[in-house]
Amino acid sequence: MHYLPNVLFALLLLTTVLLFVKQAGKIRRNILLGRELDRSDQPKLRLKTMFMVALGQSKMVKRPVAGLLHIVVYVGFVIINIEVIEILIDGLFSTHRVLSFLGGLYDFLIGSFEILAISVLAACVIFLLRRNVLKIKRFWNREMTSWPRTDANIILTIEILLMSAFLIMNASDSILQSRLVEHYSVAGAFPISSMIAPLLSDWSTDGLIFLERFCWWFHIIGIFAFINYLPMSKHFHIILAFPNVYYSNLEHLGRLSNIKEVSNEVKLMMDPSATPPPADATPPTFGAKDIADLSWKSIMDGYTCTECGRCSSVCPANQTGKLLSPRKIMMDVRDRAEEVGNNIDKHGKDHNDGKTLVHDYITAEELWACTTCNACTDACPVNNDPLAVIVELRRYLVMEKSEAPKELNNVFTNIENNGAPWQFPMADRLNWAKEQE
Amino acid sequence: MSQLTVPTMAEMTANGETPEVLFWVGCSGSFDDRAKKITRAMAKLLTKAQVKFAVLGTEESCTGDPAKRAGNEFLFQMQAFTNIQVLNAYNVKKVVTTCPHCFNTLKNEYPELGGNYEVMHHTQLLQILLDEGKLSIEGGKFKGKKITYHDACYLGRANGVYEAPRDLIAKLDSEFVEMKRSKAKGLCCGAGGAQMFKEPEKGNKDINIERTEDAIETNAEIIATACPFCNTMMTDGVKNKNKEGQIRVFDLAELVAQASDL
Numbered sequence: 032m033h034y035l036p037n038v039l040f041a042l043l044l045l046t047t048v049l050l051f052v053k054q055a056g057k058i059r060r061n062i063l064l065g066r067e068l069d070r071s072d073q074p075k076l077r078l079k080t081m082f083m084v085a086l087g088q089s090k091m092v093k094r095p096v097a098g099l100l101h102i103v104v105y106v107g108f109v110i111i112n113i114e115v116i117e118i119l120i121d122g123l124f125s126t127h128r129v130l131s132f133l134g135g136l137y138d139f140l141i142g143s144f145e146i147l148a149i150s151v152l153a154a155c156v157i158f159l160l161r162r163n164v165l166k167i168k169r170f171w172n173r174e175m176t177s178w179p180r181t182d183a184n185i186i187l188t189i190e191i192l193l194m195s196a197f198l199i200m201n202a203s204d205s206i207l208q209s210r211l212v213e214h215y216s217v218a219g220a221f222p223i224s225s226m227i228a229p230l231l232s233d234w235s236t237d238g239l240i241f242l243e244r245f246c247w248w249f250h251i252i253g254i255f256a257f258i259n260y261l262p263m264s265k266h267f268h269i270i271l272a273f274p275n276v277y278y279s280n281l282e283h284l285g286r287l288s289n290i291k292e293v294s295n296e297v298k299l300m301m302d303p304s305a306t307p308p309p310a311d312a313t314p315p316t317f318g319a320k321d322i323a324d325l326s327w328k329s330i331m332d333g334y335t336c337t338e339c340g341r342c343s344s345v346c347p348a349n350q351t352g353k354l355l356s357p358r359k360i361m362m363d364v365r366d367r368a369e370e371v372g373n374n375i376d377k378h379g380k381d382h383n384d385g386k387t388l389v390h391d392y393i394t395a396e397e398l399w400a401c402t403t404c405n406a407c408t409d410a411c412p413v414n415n416d417p418l419a420v421i422v423e424l425r426r427y428l429v430m431e432k433s434e435a436p437k438e439l440n441n442v443f444t445n446i447e448n449n450g451a452p453w454q455f456p457m458a459d460r461l462n463w464a465k466e467q468e
Numbered sequence: 469m470s471q472l473t474v475p476t477m478a479e480m481t482a483n484g485e486t487p488e489v490l491f492w493v494g495c496s497g498s499f500d501d502r503a504k505k506i507t508r509a510m511a512k513l514l515t516k517a518q519v520k521f522a523v524l525g526t527e528e529s530c531t532g533d534p535a536k537r538a539g540n541e542f543l544f545q546m547q548a549f550t551n552i553q554v555l556n557a558y559n560v561k562k563v564v565t566t567c568p569h570c571f572n573t574l575k576n577e578y579p580e581l582g583g584n585y586e587v588m589h590h591t592q593l594l595q596i597l598l599d600e601g602k603l604s605i606e607g608g609k610f611k612g613k614k615i616t617y618h619d620a621c622y623l624g625r626a627n628g629v630y631e632a633p634r635d636l637i638a639k640l641d642s643e644f645v646e647m648k649r650s651k652a653k654g655l656c657c658g659a660g661g662a663q664m665f666k667e668p669e670k671g672n673k674d675i676n677i678e679r680t681e682d683a684i685e686t687n688a689e690i691i692a693t694a695c696p697f698c699n700t701m702m703t704d705g706v707k708n709k710n711k712e713g714q715i716r717v718f719d720l721a722e723l724v725a726q727a728s729d730l
Binding site: 298300350401435446452459461462464 | 476497499504507508523525529530535536540541545546550553576577580625626656658659660662665666669671672675
């Protein structure tokens with residue numbers, strides 16, 4: 032019986048890790064459903080970008096209020112996790128505050144954690160207010176249906192509960208320390224929880240021990256549960272933001288990829304002596320109809336999306352009431368990847384559910400509203416590229432389905448026939464030089 | 469006004485001459501009546517600065533930008549390979565263009581297909597010519613005039629060119645006023661991605677109206693643009709707001725040409 036808590040703890044820890052590995056593995060599998068794309072070049076610049084944008088949050092602070100609050104939560108989250116190391120050791124070996132041998136440093140650490148915890152708590156409350164009371168527009172767009180809104184509220188509520196448990200645990204612990212209760216050796220500094228402690232000073236020692244243990248277990252089980260909530264949530268960005276920024280597009284934003292297979296065909300048309308591709312080569316699908324036609328990076332973008340809506344709030348089409356929302360594009364990519372992944376799990380690799388990303392998730396009307404202005408890609412704090420998806424889907428509509436809007440078909444015909452989007456003869460190209468104002 | 473002399477690559481090559489720079493005029497600059505004025509202003513400035521330039525004339529063809537962005541990669545690459553053949557045959561090294569869309573495509577998308585040129589936007593070249601003293605602005609024609617600048621997406625966000633256009637406005641000795649959304653945060657005029665050639669999708673406002681409102685808010689007398697499509701969109705926006713009497717839309721080449729009395 033003596034070892035029951037330790038065994039229970041070890042089992043919980045093991046389950047947490049195994050479940051997380053399984054869930055993360057599925058996401059990895061879904062991302063790799065995408066087409067190949069080589070982003071292994073310029074490792075130094077990639078690391079630097081990751082350091083600036085993901086670790087340094089350089090794009091977050093472009094909106095100072097949300098940016099600074101986010102940094103508080105982020106720094107708090109990272110640093111308070113040092114405390115989790117201690118909790119893990121204590122849990123596995125029945126020690127109490129095992130790191131307290133650090134003495135003054137330990138006091139400093141616990142004191143800092145408390146200050147961070149209360150800051151995180153305050154920031155999360157403000158975030159909840161921004162979403163639910165101030166109702167900031169970008170959190171209430173069309174694609175912010177019930178689940179995305181609930182997801183955000185769940186994350187913030189969990190953080191508030193975890194921080195509260197940490198502070199209440201410390202408050203009861205500090206009283207137990209002052210009562211010289213066995214096991215509760217004097218350690219730590221409690222700048223914040225000392226303000227909660229007076230509320231608990233009437234409690235019996237047994238009651239306090241129960242409260243301290245309850246908060247300790249609540250805190251760590253909460254963390255275990257939260258870890259396995261991540262893969263179902265937009266909160267997965269705390270992990271994927273790093274690889275996602277590392278592998279982000281380093282080119283000028285204006286540069287769109289040139290399709291290699293098209294180059295080969297066009298070269299062949301222009302120069303019949305060029306080497307044709309081998310006869311058994313499978314003809315590629317031009318553009319993207321579904322997840323598997325997108326690059327793996329576009330699918331990773333979907334899983335990294337934090338649904339913050341900065342992209343849509345700067346999108347000229349979205350601001351003027353068009354259906355297009357770059358955030359929805361990213362969310363649709365992720366949701367469709369999840370659906371395809373679940374189909375694979377249930378029905379095997381070659382199952383066809385008769386649905387596609389284009390039409391069933393993203394409509395032509397959304398796609399044709401884009402001005403390719405790159406405001407969305409510039410705004411994204413995790414360097415997502417919604418435009419890459421929009422262009423691939425347009426390519427599919429135009430090259431595989433001939434479903435361009437009528438006016439654009441006229442433009443194509445004009446460019447083909449007379450080298451300009453309008454119907455002017457090429458012979459008139461230099462008329463401007465002869466005309467006078 | 470004297471007749472403009474605009475040599476073509478074919479003529480120059482026939483005379484055994486090599487121009488310093490090819491002036492890529494673009495479809496809008498060749499065919500749109502409003503944009504043709506921008507082209508002429510640029511040609512006059514190049515002439516005045518004694519830059520040895522040439523155009524392709526009837527040998528020029530669409531870069532393929534609208535086709536590419538509309539998803540027609542085949543048509544884009546047909547255009548690209550054809551243009552690259554022409555440009556490489558003339559051994560072109562340097563290109564200047566008044567259109568940010570041509571600029572972006574030539575600079576970023578042609579190299580992989582075999583077209584490697586030093587590509588400049590006209591605001592960059594004008595800045596150099598003024599700095600080198602090959603062009604000068606005298607008389608303070610724009611002194612005290614309030615000018616705002618609309619960033620073209622394919623110049624600004626797409627390629628990071630924010631300062632050259634602003635430097636030109638500073639050189640005009642005018643009073644520069646920034647719109648509330650500018651540089652990386654600048655709002656598109658609504659023409660990019662082949663939107664110029666189609667009706668906008670359903671919405672509650674046209675994008676160019678939203679952007680024109682930003683410009684009107686600055687109380688500027690002149691909206692400076694650096695893209696023929698932005699120019700059209702902003703001009704339409706000003707008309708729609710019945711502000712033609714108060715605000716005029718000019719390309720930076722036109723402003724520099726006016727300031728130089730050309």
